Amino acid sequence: RTSVTPPIAFSFSRSSSKLKRCSILTVVGQMAHWAHPSEAPGFSGVFKGLKVNNSLTNTKVPFVPAKGNTVTWYMCGPTVYDVAHLGHARAYLTFDIIRRIMQDYFKYKVFLVMNITDVDDKIIKRTVERLQETSPNTPLPENIDTTPLTREMERLFWKDMQGLNVLLPNAITRVTEYMPQIIAFIQKIIANGFAYESNGSVYFYTEAFEKSEKHVYGKLCPKMVGNEEALREGEGVLSDFGQDKKSPRDFALWKKSKEREPWWDSPWGRGRPGWHIECSAMAGDILGSNIDIHTGGIDLRFPHHENELAQSEACFGCKQWINYFLHAGHLHIEGCKMAKSLKNFISIEAALQRYSADDIRLFYLMHKYDGSLDWSEASIQLAQAELKQLQTFFQNMGALFRNRDQNLQCSQSWGDAEKQLFQKYSGATAAVHDALCDNFDTPRALQVLKELITDTNKYIAERQQCAGDTNLRLALLHDVTVYVSDILRTFGLGPSKDLGISVDKDSSSLEERVTPVADVFCKFRDRVRGAAIASKATEFLKLCDWARNEAAPEVGIQIEDRKDGSLFKLRDPEELIRELAALRLEEQARSAEKERAAAERAAAKEEKERKRREQLERQRKKEEEKKAKAEAKSDTAAPTSSQ
Secondary structure (H helix, E strand, C coil): CCCCCCCECEEEECCCCEEEECCCCCECCCCCCCCCHHHCCCCCCECCCCEEEECCCCEEEECCCCECCEEEEEECCCECCCCCEHHHHHHHHHHHHHHHHHHHHCCCEEEEEEEEECCCHHHHHHHHHHHHHHCCCCCCCCCCCCHHHHHHHHHHHHHHHHHCCCCCCCEEEEHHHCHHHHHHHHHHHHHCCCEEEECCEEEECHHHHHHCCCCCCCCCCHHHCCCHHHHHHHHCCCCCCCCCCCCCCCCEEEEECCCCCCCECCCCCCEEECHHHHHHHHHHHHHCCCEEEEEEEHHHHHHHHHHHHHHHHHHHCCCCCEEEEEEECCEEECCEECCHHHCCCCEHHHHHHHCCHHHHHHHHHCCCCCCCEEECHHHHHHHHHHHHHHHHHHHHHHHHHCCHHHHCCCCCCCCHHHHHHHHHHHHHHHHHHHHHHECCCHHHHHHHHHHHHHHHHHHHHHHHCCCCCCCCCHHHHHHHHHHHHHHHHHCCCCCCCCCCCCCCHHHHHHHHHHHHHHHHHHHHHHHHHHHHHHHCCHHHHHHHHHHHHHHHHHCCEEEECCCCCCEEEECCHHHHHHHHHHHHHHHHHHHHHHHHHHHHHHHHHHHHHHHHHHHHHHHHHHHHHHHHHHHHHHHHHCCCCCC
């Protein structure tokens, strides 16, 4: 297991696979308001070497669930008033990757709850705008129905998530379906002395909470406490900030309904919930008074997550509602945060029309989840190039494994080349483990896999050039390939037929049916091509080229000619045809460039020759003039004969 240096020193018991406190605790920068889950009564969590960047401490701390091997997780979902963009995908796709790593690599049993905010100020405002656009002369109803908008936007959101290959949560909660629980949650906070009713609304009593010896306000962002701009934004665009409150820092738990706003009956009159209380009530209803992980975008850290913590701990009477807060960094476009308010966003639907889900996922994987990320055409093209290299590796390995039976008839003893590759493979598995244990460092893990692929390709080239024994040890190559494939699938990359060794029954059976036919065809073509080269039969060589470059790609077969015979790969026909067309265009461009360069060289040579001839002509004329002058001078100097 990877050793860690946590803020508190712990011992790892291999026999029980539990994290236990040392007899003497060494505190290294621990924040007073956060306690490691192992200090809680009834702790039974399983520690697996993972460290996470906990926003509650702003440090990497050892992760361990409170109860056994099960991880409880709440994630803030979308406010469904408009289509989702790549900034939203930054959070949902990022935490899908982390969820998959926790489930498939660390083997935790993750239970994820995510909410759908289907009533709030933005939704009401957008609904009113749509009603006025569609029926400008019709008065607005007394109780506006936001459902047509929210159901439409929620459907598009789930479609986007499916397009990105994001797993569904284990439980989905909608605000409009949780009104009784939200009202009961608020009543309990009032009963505990941390909220008050004012003019039909209910507000969280920040001062009372701060004065309580049991609680701390400002755990996540102490410097932001009292930031009026952030607090206003958290209250919503339709709220009257500051009115009816005891303090500007107090925030709404229940909002008295205004004219033509949606409302629900409550002990305080008609109204609707505040933004922050929704998550607390829904998460608390399913996951209870202590949750292992809470996630969301970094922009939600204050005031939303800060206020979630306060009102939940006020309701449950607990000191620590969330054990680990993880935040995804901003996504920037051309240096600015991607946001609808800035009108610089790219919708997920539009992105998926231009890029594949794997392109986008790999782009996110190439950067740390909790850092800022800049979206640009150059960066996404880099991800596409990396993905293409991975696909090529698996296609090459698949082609090699088709010769398994023949390969096993040859020598399988290991030489230095195999031992070196095995050492590289073993080192890579350890390095990937270290990277994933270190706050899910996927960029470092990908780099390790990339280096392992390079080492594998070097081994293949060296073994095939080895005198006397060119037989590859496919068992070793299979281990390496399956490992790389498993890690990439753990990250959510796929599908298997494109990335990794095929495990899909339908695609596997298709390959099994096609492979023998393609193999016979390639062997026949090799013999025809060999005979044509020997007899210099150019027409047959052209036919062999046609089969390789045009006929085979049409049915998804890529043929590569090699010294020891051709190699074929089964590919997606459309993708293969596009690639070959691009290669032909590149070849045409290179040929045109060669012709242009040759023409320039010829022109330069001709110009040089012209100048040389002109120089010779000038020199000739100069010599003639010189000779003429000399002759004239000689004639003038000759003596005159006497009469």
